[in-house]
Amino acid sequence: MAKAEQKVDLGAMRHSCAHVLAQAVLEMFPEAKLGVGPAIEDGFYYDFELPRTLIPEDLPLLEKKMKQIVKQAQTFVGREEPAKKAVSFLKGAGQPFKAELAQQFSEEGQKITFYENVMPGTGKPMFVDLCRGGHLEHTGKIGPFKLLKIAGAYWKGDENRPMLQRIYGTCWPAQKELDDYIFQLEEAKKRDHKVLGKQLRLFTFSPLVGGGYPLFLPKGAQVLETLSEYIMGVKKRNGYSFVRIPHVAKEELYIRSGHLGKYDAMMPVMETSEGDRYVMKPMNCPHHFEIYNSEMHSYKDLPLRYAENTAVYRNEKSGEVHGLFRVRSITQDDTHHFVRHDQIESEIEMILGITQELYEKFGFSNYKAQISVRDPEKPEKYFGDDKLWKRAEEKLVKCAEKWGHEYFIEQGEAAFYGPKIDVMVKDALGREWQLTTVQLDFVQPENFDMKYVGEDGKEHRPAVVHVAIFGSFERFLGILIEHYAGAFPAWLAPVQARIIPVGADFFGYAEKIYGQLRESGVRVEWDDSRDSLGKKIRNAEREKIPYMLVVGDKEQKEKNVTVRNYADKKQETMEIDRVMPNLFRHL
């Protein structure tokens, strides 16, 4: 049916599907009070106040009714109504949420429109909704759809307003696209980092420690350590210096930076018995600025690049913390670049060059940059000289051009202190993640009165570039777990290889190889259980260990091992001396 519609308006189709859902819900629950029903990325939802809580079994019933409506090819017919009439109609129809919206639209001076589903032939109105429009011609044009889940949602997102029931659905032009999407959803569920994190013993949470504060078990900590070492190596090769700061500061530091009282996520103040007021650092920049200011710098010293992998603390709401994706203790791969204004361009070029190297290492080959510049209509929102901004924005665009990857410009998305570049990467499931952020800053150098002595012997103001490449280690680990479905590449895997003796007779040989590989720095284990060979292999596979080194009679005699690869299950027999260079050459 939908195959021919290559250029279908996905948003209109999904929004139309939401109307069909609402019509079906009203058939099932005539008392239902409607909230809103927008199209969203990959689908739609509709919110309802219902006489009872929905159960998963309701969804197929609703889908059946929806299919019926789609078959009927009801036309979408719009009309405008005067505000008063609209509000009183909606109130009379027992739709208080819609009536509230109509009232609000009228106060905002907006047109008020209704869209009606009309049965073809009879012309009978089947369903009417207060709605801004944007539908297909008729319900028959709606492609294959599926209802996905039920969730709670406060009316207008306000926790003081009623909690409604939200039904999520998805809708696509063709069955194959729907199938692919459902497959992707199920795949994502299987890859859920919270489930894999538990199964692979990577991290845990403790109610005594607090929500949003992950505790990393040895294997998770090992992955983080490898990530940290890797990025430190890349940065050192590129001329970064690492510094170290504490996790707290007096609130005076954040008065100087301007964050105190203006930064919602700051942890509350601790007041010591001596009357000093400390906060946990919500960001690292002011500490790094104090290091910069601890000595005088010459123009020849710049650019100076202070890097640190260190935790910042954010007072996130408990409803917003989520696995490793949103935590309260966030370890950033943070850097602050102190540059002369004539060095901005070359510095950002260098940074973008590094991002590329890093993404490819993890198999992210699809990425693009967003350049956030000023809103040209509102110059008063931004700090600093107009010409400085214009030059800086041009420089960022030039850097993105040279970088050679896709980029786009977003007006009005710049921070008040400078323009920025964010890089989004696509993972193995095609999901997009914002990773790297590169922010130019002209304000903090003023706040902290930063200086360097120029070639002219006079004092000048440097610019600062704030950069995090992974962003947060916790979130990046979460992304990687899902990207790799828990099967880390050997260089990153907490356990790189497990030696599996086919029986107890080969324990001695297994232990010998184990010693040899450990000595060479391989993260290796050996299985000294009395399990069968099959079970040993299944155990190693369940733990997603990249290489199994099976040893039995033949291997012992010939002084070699049979390497079994997790990824492709291929087996190859090789001498022990060849295991290291062969398997771990990318370490």
Add this chain to the structure above:
Amino acid sequence: MAKAEQKVDLGAMRHSCAHVLAQAVLEMFPEAKLGVGPAIEDGFYYDFELPRTLIPEDLPLLEKKMKQIVKQAQTFVGREEPAKKAVSFLKGAGQPFKAELAQQFSEEGQKITFYENVMPGTGKPMFVDLCRGGHLEHTGKIGPFKLLKIAGAYWKGDENRPMLQRIYGTCWPAQKELDDYIFQLEEAKKRDHKVLGKQLRLFTFSPLVGGGYPLFLPKGAQVLETLSEYIMGVKKRNGYSFVRIPHVAKEELYIRSGHLGKYDAMMPVMETSEGDRYVMKPMNCPHHFEIYNSEMHSYKDLPLRYAENTAVYRNEKSGEVHGLFRVRSITQDDTHHFVRHDQIESEIEMILGITQELYEKFGFSNYKAQISVRDPEKPEKYFGDDKLWKRAEEKLVKCAEKWGHEYFIEQGEAAFYGPKIDVMVKDALGREWQLTTVQLDFVQPENFDMKYVGEDGKEHRPAVVHVAIFGSFERFLGILIEHYAGAFPAWLAPVQARIIPVGADFFGYAEKIYGQLRESGVRVEWDDSRDSLGKKIRNAEREKIPYMLVVGDKEQKEKNVTVRNYADKKQETMEIDRVMPNLFRHL
């Protein structure tokens, strides 16, 4: 004079010298009110309330008067007095502090004694002091002495009582010993880690961040990183796993551990808008216990060793923070060993073996252990079964025996939760530092209801061993700076080598070698200044860089470098390929 007195009572001599100081001060300031004047390690002090603030120039004047008194060989004569008479005598003599002490002694039921300095021959009393005694026969027996410094000290150490002036002095049986001690003091002053830390750009402090919170500049952070990597390597080789925890926890965690409200140095509570109360972690053990408890363990999994180099936070008083020796953000090389009771001995043996390896690496060859056991008189002070304690204490002694270094036993020094071993090491100046601590703990396994499944299939309670080998990285870095006088060995030095071209003609060659060495992982710089060769060498020496690689015409032609060693100033010409294996073979 003092040469013959080999077996002199140092304490009596120094206390006698304090009396002589007081007599000299009274000659200079007849209004002086005396505080206390004890012998201390390496010397003595005396506290005074004086009509004016002392200046350094006063010390030689006082020394001159003291020498006079020593020459006179005044005898020390003691007598007991009734309390009332003593108090009224002291009040009458204008000595309110001494009168207060006499009153206190009498209330405590102690004898009250005075010691008088009497001029030989005439029998004339020259000076009298309320004093418990312990003097030489006469002042003539006092060895060579020197007054060292003036400091402020509250009467009875109470900040609500008057601030007195304290004069520190030292006194030795022989001139050579005094000279050696003064030399050592001056050497220690030259090695002061606060001075060297600034000069070598290792760390800084910021008033905006707060006192006691060091900020490590790139070079200091590099040394810490090398230390951290080194100790992680040693621990991993010995079967430790590293974990990662946040720097905060709900106060519930410390209710469970029993620390809340009982641990003075805990940072104050932060209460979030959601009503959760968090504290900064003052120790890591409870977090590690929660990791242990996040999964079930079998007897075969033990010992489990969780290690982490992570910062704890202590609310130290501002008067108590001191350079890197006493900070508020303390990065510990912490480990928690979860062991079966039958593994305690072998585990502690393993730990002591590691300490040895670590100390030798830093050239600490002189160390001894203190074993802290229960006070047998007060069994009620200690938690847990008497037999358990007895066995554990015996095990510690056995471990120390096997370790083969000096040890001693201190009764009553055990914590209430278990006996412990502390190791003290002597640095290059012979100063003693307590580094390692190994604490057995039977209490926290109860508090946290820790378990493992034994060979019998039943649940058992493990024991915990708390271990920090360096203790605090900050303090250890401070000790190392003073131990090495800032000249770190090459493996630890922030910059291992600097290439010094004798002129601009050799910049190209210098840069080439620089690239080669960097590629091999050497922390190397090259001097591209236009300074003279002499100045370049002086600069590198001032920065205490272990190796200078000088290159000029001859070196360029012969494709080699002239290596100049910081430690012995020796020079040797060698091929570049030989530089790495020759100089950095201990990395």
